[in-house]
Amino acid sequence: VVKSFATEKKEAKRFQQENILNFRLAMRRTQAVALLSPLIEIITTIGLSAILWYGAWEVIRGVLTPGELIAFLGYVSLAIKPLNQLGKTYSLYQRALASAERIFEILDTEPEIKELPGAVKLPPIEGYVCFKDVSFGYDSNELILEDINLEIKPGEKVALVGPSGVGKTTLVSLIPRFYDSISGVVAIDGHDVKKVKLASLRQQISIVPQETILFNGTIGDNIVYGRPEATEEEIAEAARKANVDRFIESLSRGYDTEVGERGVKLSGGERQRIAIARAILRNPRILILDEATSAVDAETELLIQQALSRLMKDRSTLIIAHRLSTIQNANKVVVLNERRIEEIGSHEQLLARRGFYTRLYKTQFRPA
Structure with a gap:
């Protein structure tokens, strides 16, 4: 700069x-x-x-x-x-x-999110997520999300779209309790997320953020980060599903290659695929995906899309979508606007309504 x-x-x-x-x-x-x-x-x-x-x-x-x-x-x-x-x-x-x-x-800093007295361990989940009358704001006098009602069925792929700053990332952050809603209930398989132990909740969720975060260590260390007991065969299988195995094998030190601080020694596409491999190895029931907006070449884009398809298979997936292909492949599209859910439906259904989504599609998603 x-x-x-x-x-x-x-x-x-x-x-x-x-x-x-x-x-x-x-x-x-x-x-x-x-x-x-x-x-x-x-x-x-x-x-x-x-x-x-x-x-x-x-x-x-x-x-x-x-x-x-x-x-x-x-x-x-x-x-x-x-x-x-x-x-x-x-x-x-x-x-x-x-x-x-x-x-x-x-x-002496107190954590903002605490387990309630009597919190129970969340049992293995199917992946049913429900938002009921949820409102949230960093300041109670200024809400970012208001009266959100949304259901995600097990294995369903839901794309979140809306103008920048409307609260898409904030909405998905309520599921692993990075924040707590001011009112309403966020539930997984009928369990209020505020009433379960944080570790048991977050262990069943994987997040692939828009800005890929890698730690200063080896490629293997980063893939195995969320599941340290994984075997070498499981790590290799996760890398294969993420389309990053050939790249790793081409390196002289393979999985022992140092990635540098925040993965600085790797390209953007390589970092994304390693993050996807990390999520695959975790084998979560709920996946939160914030699609990267950074441009990559066509070949890398194809490898990433294939890896994401394998990652999302049979998992409840919430995607903050930036690509038209993602929206078209989603089971339903949730349109956020001015703190509320404006529309819900498939890509074709929303276009047929000629509402807010149609205007958003013409400005952000329609191919040139």
């Missing part, structure tokens, strides 16, 4: 300004630390001198004996070293305290 906008000098100048500010703050801290130790030395020297002068005066007056004065000075000298050491360790203590505050701020 910096190179494309030719702003190298601007960014270098901004970086220099931040460095100068950091240098000045570091110098102030160093000066304070450097001043502290000599200051303690001066204070202790003045104190010793005052004690010696006063003690000598008391010896002259006969109040103290020379032995008592020397003993007292010995005790004071024993206390001087710890005081000097305190000055040296004070700056270290301050830095440690600041770091501890940031650490405990994270440790």
